[in-house]
Amino acid sequence: MNDQRLTGQFDPADDEVDRAIRAALNQAAPDGARERTIDAAAAWAQLGLPRRRQRVLRNVLALGFLGELTHTVLPPPRTNSRSQTTWIVTSVAALLIAIVAAGVAFVALWNRPMQPGGGVELGKQKAVYPKIDTADRNLSEHDLGEVEAQR
């Protein structure tokens, strides 16, 4: 094992890796990106919430019920396209779930039979037929007699 191996130093001829390192170090971040990141990180750090919960909270708030709160309490969502896509997908998914849940609840109420004597309820009234007492022969005979008389 030589000194090079212990220190990680390589001879100047081995410059492929060095050139790549220099290229990465020379790549400058866009103007203001660092300051924006630090400002946002400081704001989030003050909230002390795990990042995933922050995202969920922001998306729930952004659904519209407490839209104003999104901008007053929480830092604005970042403007990069990937996080915006995630934000939109999550919001649309939450909205669809809410619509489906509302639909299921409505159908359940709609099909619920109306109780006799009950108050006005949502949904159509199911027909409630009177029970026919088949033992009541007089009623049957009377009805037949009327039909025959009409003929």
Place this chain on the structure above:
Amino acid sequence: VTNWSSIVRTYGPVAFDTAWRLLGHVADTEDVVQETLLDAFRMHAREDIDNWGGLLRRLATRRAIDRLRRRQKAEVAPHEPLAGVSDQPESMAIERELADRLRRAIAELPDREASVFSLRYFGELTNPEIAEALSISPTAVGVALHKARAKLKRMLKVENPAG
């Protein structure tokens, strides 16, 4: 009482620079910096932190390498608009391609080698500082660095046989 806000302001840029050099993508870097600071915040709740700079570099490196690997799996190569110190667009494009190849290669390294290499060249720590940060011996740092460079050299040549 630790002033958390002043720690973020003082050492946040260090975490940003380390993550940015490894990732080369603003949104990914923002995520990594936030995750790093929250990790540090949780650690601070459990124990006293003596060296915030070293800790944030280590955490940022760890998180950035994880993100590089996830990016690799997803086969996503995000690009920022060209911005570098070079005035020549062509040389800037070549430099960026070279940096991206290096990042892809780092994602393929074993954990220790990737961490040591990244802390040495992107976190700008010395070998003894890396040894302290990773709780390994300086000799182990040197060996890991040597192996990392040798592997990266091979990988960069495979990706660019003409070079």
